[in-house]
Structure formats: C-alpha cells, structure tokens
Amino acid sequence: MQFTISQRFFFDAAxxxxxxxxxxxxxxxxxxxxxxxxxxxxPRDPATGMVLDLGLLRRGLEVVREQLDHHMLDEVSGLGIPTLENLCLFIAQALPAELRPRVSRVRVWREALGDSCALDFTLQ
Structure with a gap:
C-alpha cells in the first residue's frame, strides 16, 4: 500500500x-x-503511522524556499532558464538528499495567471 503526502509553499520572485x-x-x-x-x-511506517514526519518535509522545503524567495530567478545557480518546468526540476533537486528518493511529484503554479507545471517521478 502506497500513501502520498504533500506540502505546499510559496515564494515571490522576479x-x-x-x-x-x-x-x-x-x-x-x-x-x-x-x-x-x-x-x-x-508505505506507512507501522511504528509511526506516517510515510514521513511532515515536519521534516517542511524543513526541507524551507531550505529550497530560501534559495528562491525574493530572488532574481535568472541568477539562481542551477536553475537555468526560469520556466515553470525548470522550477519543478530545481525544487526536486534542491531538496535534502534524504527526501529525494520518495519524491513522486513536484508542481509549480502561478495562481494569478492560471498556469502550472507538474513533474512526476516513477518510484522504484
């Protein structure tokens, strides 16, 4: 049995x-x-009842957010051209190493414009 947990964050950038x-x-x-x-x-860990403590995911996302929030995306090392597609890939790769093997999806969107991109991973 597979479970999927998700956490959202936002950032402002130029x-x-x-x-x-x-x-x-x-x-x-x-x-x-x-x-x-x-x-x-x-899978859900029977000892904790969780796939992963969401606090660990939030902590990892804060590391990523700090690299993007209130930055000029053109200058973010490793991002490349600042497209939604590249933002999805950057976020996945910028997560702490212990989280990356469990990433099943990264989605980025701009609410005001109604556009989005999702990057799906096939887990082994």
Missing part, C-alpha cells in the same frame, strides 16, 4: 524570459507569486 508570444513584457524584469507543492510517496 525574472526575465525570452518568448515568441507576449515577448515584450516577458523580456523586462517582472515578478510573480509562485506556489509549489511537493509530494512524497511510500
């Missing part, structure tokens, strides 16, 4: 982006409030 459509506004520095959700999957 970036630029080269696009074919809506290009002019995207090239200028602009900002968004981003929302992210990280899901971990696994």
């Amino acid at each position: 970036h630029t982006l080269r696009r074919e459509i809506e290009a002019e506004g995207s090239r200028r520095i602009h900002g968004h409030t981003y929302h992210a959700e990280v899901s971990l999957s696994g």
Whole structure:
C-alpha cells in the first residue's frame, strides 16, 4: 500500500524570459507569486503511522524556499532558464538528499495567471 503526502509553499520572485508570444513584457524584469507543492510517496511506517514526519518535509522545503524567495530567478545557480518546468526540476533537486528518493511529484503554479507545471517521478 502506497500513501502520498504533500506540502505546499510559496515564494515571490522576479525574472526575465525570452518568448515568441507576449515577448515584450516577458523580456523586462517582472515578478510573480509562485506556489509549489511537493509530494512524497511510500508505505506507512507501522511504528509511526506516517510515510514521513511532515515536519521534516517542511524543513526541507524551507531550505529550497530560501534559495528562491525574493530572488532574481535568472541568477539562481542551477536553475537555468526560469520556466515553470525548470522550477519543478530545481525544487526536486534542491531538496535534502534524504527526501529525494520518495519524491513522486513536484508542481509549480502561478495562481494569478492560471498556469502550472507538474513533474512526476516513477518510484522504484
């Protein structure tokens, strides 16, 4: 039996982006409030009744959030082009090593614009 637990966080950040459509506004520095959700999957530990203590997940997400919140995303080392897709991958890779094997999904969205991206992992 597999369970999935999730934790959400948000961050405010600025970036630029080269696009074919809506290009002019995207090239200028602009900002968004981003929302992210990280899901971990696994069996429930009979001793604790949990897949993982959510406090450990929150602590790991705070480490990631500190790298993104109120930063210029173009300058975040390891992110690359600041797209929703790259943000999903960056968040997954920036998590503490002990959490990464259980990550089943990372989702990033911009509520005000209604767009989102999800990165799904196949767990072994």
